[in-house]
Amino acid sequence: MKIHQIYTHNQLRNFNYIIEIDSKNAIVIDPWDAVEIGKELDDRRLTLKAIINTHEHWDHTQGNKSLVEKYGCEVWAHANGEGKIPCLTKTLSADELIPLDGDNNLLVLDTPGHTYAHLCFVLLEGEAAKGVFTGDTLFNAGVGRCDGGGDPETLYHTI
Numbered sequence: 001m002k003i004h005q006i007y008t009h010n011q012l013r014n015f016n017y018i019i020e021i022d023s024k025n026a027i028v029i030d031p032w033d034a035v036e037i038g039k040e041l042d043d044r045r046l047t048l049k050a051i052i053n054t055h056e057h058w059d060h061t062q063g064n065k066s067l068v069e070k071y072g073c074e075v076w077a078h079a080n081g082e083g084k085i086p087c088l089t090k091t092l093s094a095d096e097l098i099p100l101d102g103d104n105n106l107l108v109l110d111t112p113g114h115t116y117a118h119l120c121f122v123l124l125e126g127e128a129a130k131g132v133f134t135g136d137t138l139f140n141a142g143v144g145r146c147d148g149g150g151d152p153e154t155l156y157h158t159i
Ligand SMILES: [Zn+2]
Pocket: 055, 057, 114, 136, 144, 148
């Protein structure tokens, strides 16, 4: 398994992540630019198995539709994202494990506050936490705004 961090160079300074599960399959977190993500996948001869959206905001989901059209992949996100997240096919629940390769899994955390459809994902190697994908819940030296459908008190408890 490899993880590729892609900086979008957009005004909001988003990061996208390609999780290369094995030599053929990948998962993408929060795709911004479907063309750029598609090129990254094609260069590595990867098929997109699924998109994971940390939450429903457009800057985390705008690549969904084009990538679904190109790869026929699934889209996974919080149940509260239904009707808001383009092409959503499967809802994820707290404590669910998403298998990657070997003993690597993503552990789903329900993390309301920035919005009420926000999930974070802990990368587990066996039982050891090796990283976390935090979307707009937690940044370097900050947290996400709450005026786009969230609540500061709830975010405080999540943090
Ligand atoms: Zn957001």
